[in-house]
Amino acid sequence: MIKIFELLKDIQVTNDFIKDVINNNGYNSIILDYYKRLEEEEHIDLTNKINSIDDCNSIWTLDKYELQKIKDFKKTNLCKDKFCNNCKKVKQASRLSQFVPQLKKLEEEFDLFHVTLTVPNVEGHDYNKLIKTIKTMFKSYRKLNHYLMDIESIKDISFKKYFYVGSIRSLEVTYKNDSYHPHLHCIFAMKKGLKLSKRFKNTYSYSKKNGTRSFSSFEILIQKIWRLTNEGKKVTKKSIDDLEIGYSCSVDKIEDEHYFEVFKYMTKSNSDDEEDFMSYDNFKVLYYSLKSVRQIQGYGILYNLKEKENYEEEVDYLYNKIIDELKEKELPIEVMEAPEDLLKQNDYLIISRKKVFSYLRQL
DNA sequence: GGAAATCTGCCCACGCAAAT
DNA sequence: ATTTGCGTGGGCAGATTTCC
Known part of the structure; x- marks a missing residue:
């Protein structure tokens, strides 16, 4: 099972990743300006759109495993705008x-x-x-x-x-x-x-x-x-x-x-x-x-394609394995709750449920 | 010119993607 | 979470082309 442990390096949510997210909020401010300009020029109502882009990534949801010292970066609120990176x-x-x-x-x-x-x-x-x-x-x-x-x-x-x-x-x-x-x-x-x-x-x-x-x-x-x-x-x-x-x-x-x-x-x-x-x-x-x-x-035959299976259980299973392993290794793992704080925590490992899942599927 | 071949447009219900 | 509406497969009607 050593292999699963090795995976953690790859699925880690790095500080660079978090920096990217924050940088993107900067990039989004340009998009935001474009939307505002469009709204004025074309006399259309884009308030909803503008608000959701403004809110993109402002709230982060995490699963907290106190014992295992893992905080799972589950999701953030997303604007789902097609121009948002x-x-x-x-x-x-x-x-x-x-x-x-x-x-x-x-x-x-x-x-x-x-x-x-x-x-x-x-x-x-x-x-x-x-x-x-x-x-x-x-x-x-x-x-x-x-x-x-x-x-x-x-x-x-x-x-x-x-x-x-x-x-x-x-x-x-x-x-x-x-x-x-x-x-x-x-x-x-x-x-x-x-x-x-x-x-x-x-x-x-x-x-x-x-x-x-x-x-x-x-x-x-x-x-x-x-x-x-x-x-x-x-x-x-x-x-x-x-x-x-x-x-x-x-x-x-x-x-x-x-x-x-x-x-x-x-x-x-x-x-x-x-x-x-x-x-x-x-x-x-x-x-x-x-x-x-x-x-x-x-x-x-590819018409009407959609995800049929439910992978939740599979993920839970894999997750527990990883957590067990981390416990065994007694690794210093911890994370913080908001982007600004995360940036300060250089030595902490943040793993993402989604990432674990998608990574393991590829093996 | 007229019949046969076949191409195009249009309609529907449905299911998913996008919007809200 | 719910609503809106896009675009499909499939089928038919009418238009257009091909062939004699």
Whole structure:
């Protein structure tokens, strides 16, 4: 059981982590200003929103185990705003725990593929254009899914050989100045052992980032259908054949045991480089174009996915083990109750129930 | 031109995500 | 915790294209 003890190093809530949380409250104050400005400019009521962001992380809840000298950092009150970095991370973690078990199960029967679908950048801070683009993308994806599932068909083109049974799509919008780049990261579940031989080169084969690459006929097909549907054109064998180039899309097999990495990647926050400096214009465009938009959506057998199991007991069991072990080692463990105090307590170990749980699941 | 093929739009109830 | 509303699968009707 020594192993469980060793885990504690990794699941420890470090002082750096707490500093991050506090820093983020600073970052949130910029967001807060943006919301206030938006409220004034647009004459809309955002009081609830503003209050909850203001309150984000202001109250921390802990489980206190006096005997074991552990305070379990259970949760804080969160604003759940899509621009809040803390809440973004929390959401990702919960999604991960929600989807991974189902993907894992699916992997027994199907191979999983990481699919990226892009459209041309949307230029300018006109959010109506971006809203329209995203709507079209979702509609096109539904259509693509219908084709793959054989609910709708294209004459003389069959997808049966791929045994596509469903997928998940995740919307990401990155941006640089006033150029927005919406795209979908997806996971397709298809036939186990499916070989997609990559034999074709086109203009998307050459990129600064990835060097050169070839595409499979499946990828070429997806690229073209994706372009036709997004441009509102009819999808037929002829229109596909006549189209010389589609939109940039890729389909890559997810290697064993890395599927959850892909999922992490899928849902990671937008535009890492820009994160520390989002302009008000960017904020406004993203606010309107992502409002009420579902970032993640399942299709086919992945439609209606949700967490079914209850892990509470499992966590309790693991937790007790850890606590026993700590007692045995007679380790000096203690924590404090509020962020400011936590920062002063350099030698204390704070562990998080949530973290224990998610960490152990990955082993 | 007319029939057959098949594509598109629209509707529904439902279940979950987002909002409050 | 509860309400609101988005987006699905599935199915049908009507539009559009294809083929003779």
